[in-house]
Amino acid sequence: DAGVTQSPTHLIKTRGQQVTLRCSPKSGHDTVSWYQQALGQGPQFIFQYYEEEERQRGNFPDRFSGHQFPNYSSELNVNALLLGDSALYLCASSLGQGEHNVPQHFGDGTRLSIL
Amino acid sequence: AQSVTQLDSQVPVFEEAPVELRCNYSSSVSVYLFWYVQYPNQGLQLLLKYLSGSTLVKGINGFEAEFNKSQTSFHLRKPSVHISDTAEYFCAVSDLNDYKLSFGAGTTVTVRA
Numbered sequence: 001d002a003g004v005t006q007s008p009t010h011l012i013k014t015r016g017q018q019v020t021l022r023c024s025p026k027s028g029h030d031t032v033s034w035y036q037q038a039l040g041q042g043p044q045f046i047f048q049y050y051e052e053e054e055r056q057r058g059n060f061p062d063r064f065s066g067h068q069f070p071n072y073s074s075e076l077n078v079n080a081l082l083l084g085d086s087a088l089y090l091c092a093s094s095l096g097q098g099e100h101n102v103p104q105h106f107g108d109g110t111r112l113s114i115l
Numbered sequence: 116a117q118s119v120t121q122l123d124s125q126v127p128v129f130e131e132a133p134v135e136l137r138c139n140y141s142s143s144v145s146v147y148l149f150w151y152v153q154y155p156n157q158g159l160q161l162l163l164k165y166l167s168g169s170t171l172v173k174g175i176n177g178f179e180a181e182f183n184k185s186q187t188s189f190h191l192r193k194p195s196v197h198i199s200d201t202a203e204y205f206c207a208v209s210d211l212n213d214y215k216l217s218f219g220a221g222t223t224v225t226v227r228a
Contacts, residue, residue, distance in 0.1 A: 004158075033214070033215065033216075035216075040220075040221075041220060042119075042205050042207075042218030042220050042221050043159070043216070043218050044218075045216065045217070048214045050214075056213070056214045056215060058215060090158055090159065092159075103216060104149075105161070106151075106159040106160070107158050108156075108157050109158050
């Protein structure tokens with residue numbers, strides 16, 4: 001049973017570019033959450049997608065957007081990249097309701113470096 | 116809004132010695148509490164969680180944590196560590212009616228022979 005899978009594992013971009021990161025949730029999960037982890041810090045919540053809608057959003061600018069597909073996979077898009085966007089981006093999956101909604105299964109992340 | 120404070124940024128410990136990682140949280144409502152471990156170049160792995168019931172929670176790899184509501188703490192312990200326990204440990208909290216996790220800044224545990 002595959003867990004949460006993310007692609008790509010590493011990515012290098014330059015300032016001003018746009019990037020798309022992808023996530024497939026654990027089998028049976030219908031909810032995807034995205035987190036940003038800067039070097040030496042704890043993860044910060046970006047947003048959560050459930051039933052193809054953004055259900056909750058953290059304190060991130062509109063340059064960060066997402067999408068969830070009917071098969072529950074998800075994309076994170078970041079426009080107009082800044083040096084400060086360099087981080088590990090983590091995807092987590094869960095079930096949509098109740099105590100099981102809190103993400104407990106994380107992928108290994110995508111390491112994004114901005115030059 | 117909730118927040119998490121991990122009181123120790125780095126904890127060096129000798130192999131087979133006990134370790135305790137301290138975590139305090141603040142929230143105006145009831146919460147769920149979690150501890151995660153992150154090995155180098157990997158994602159987060161859930162060690163244990165407190166949702167309700169017994170305040171002493173046992174997790175994987177011999178770890179346990181105790182929820183203390185009056186002190187708003189959720190400290191993680193292991194009676195005897197191994198070299199393989201060297202990693203970053205994160206405490207996290209979630210309000211019962213929220214969908215997100217709020218993480219602490221992490222504690223780096225380095226186990227030496």
